[in-house]
Amino acid sequence: MPSLRDLRRRIKSIKSTQQITKAMKAVSAAKMRRAQEQVLSARPYARRMKDVLGRVGTAAGGVKHPLLEVREPRKVAYVLITADRGLCGGFNANLIRRTIQEINNLNAEVSLICVGRKGRDYFRRRGYNIVQQYVGLGETIKVGQAREIARYVMEKYSAGEFDVVFLIYSEFINVLVQRPKVVKLLPVEPPEEQENGRDKPARVEYIFEPSAESVLSELLPMYVENMVFHGLLESKASEHSARMTAMDNATKNAGEMIDKLTLSMNRARQAAITKEISEIVGGAAALE
Numbered sequence: 001m002p003s004l005r006d007l008r009r010r011i012k013s014i015k016s017t018q019q020i021t022k023a024m025k026a027v028s029a030a031k032m033r034r035a036q037e038q039v040l041s042a043r044p045y046a047r048r049m050k051d052v053l054g055r056v057g058t059a060a061g062g063v064k065h066p067l068l069e070v071r072e073p074r075k076v077a078y079v080l081i082t083a084d085r086g087l088c089g090g091f092n093a094n095l096i097r098r099t100i101q102e103i104n105n106l107n108a109e110v111s112l113i114c115v116g117r118k119g120r121d122y123f124r125r126r127g128y129n130i131v132q133q134y135v136g137l138g139e140t141i142k143v144g145q146a147r148e149i150a151r152y153v154m155e156k157y158s159a160g161e162f163d164v165v166f167l168i169y170s171e172f173i174n175v176l177v178q179r180p181k182v183v184k185l186l187p188v189e190p191p192e193e194q195e196n197g198r199d200k201p202a203r204v205e206y207i208f209e210p211s212a213e214s215v216l217s218e219l220l221p222m223y224v225e226n227m228v229f230h231g232l233l234e235s236k237a238s239e240h241s242a243r244m245t246a247m248d249n250a251t252k253n254a255g256e257m258i259d260k261l262t263l264s265m266n267r268a269r270q271a272a273i274t275k276e277i278s279e280i281v282g283g284a285a286a287l288e
Helices: 004-060 091-104 117-125 143-158 212-287
Strands: 075-081 109-115 130-134 164-172 178-186
Touching: 004 212, 075 091, 075 117, 075 143, 075 212, 091 117, 091 164, 091 178, 091 212, 109 117, 109 143, 117 130, 130 143, 143 178, 143 212, 164 212, 178 212
Parallel strands: 075 109, 075 164, 109 130
Antiparallel strands: 164 178
16 A cells, blocks of 8 residues: 555655646637637638639539549548647547558558658658658647648649548537548639539539630649648547547546545554554553
8 A cells, every 4th residue: 555655655746747737628628619619700701702612613614624634533631630738638649540541442552741750750660651751830820830731732832742632630519529521622623503402503604814724723722822821720629629629528537636645644544543552552461
């Protein structure tokens, strides 16, 4: 049985850890609120961008563009967005597990573009083909960061080094739920516009100036950049939410451990007092 000194030392250590987890929870809660506001503000723009691409793609007809070219998926690339730090529950593990599932279901050459240290470190240690990495993006996601990632992917796809590109990120549902999501990034597939809840795409006549090819040449890169930016925002909000929940659970677990150790310490102290009293009574009885 541990001595009283050992129990006091453990209780003091756990209390120090509990203070750290409380502080980390408070910091993550503040960051999560800002990230959540950014995600909620970005979602309407992402939906509108998708809607515009669907309308223009339907009206443009058979316009050809390198980002629209569909090829046999022999060389597949995954843009995996994870966190740079841990202590956020199963956030990184869920994304990595989903990526492994997607890779195992393929019979093709797979390349990884890792955004975040956790995903990069995991797959690098296991010898996966990591062609590009982006780490240390910071707490505030900027459009320039998403544009850099999107440009790299579009250049490689246009050059024929990738046949299809998928984006894997964590979708922010609420504070307690974050869901790994896989979306096709390239080739761009203009969504069919729905009209009055029906699946039939609405045919709208547009006048393109100077041409439909020029309009799509501007719209398609913007669409890809926006998808990457939206994925980064979703993952950042999910990361802070997962870390806040994990630190809250850690704080509660630390409190339970402190209660158990305090009870053990009181029992040990009571046993020591009882033993001393028994020795005193025994010594007194021996003198009589």
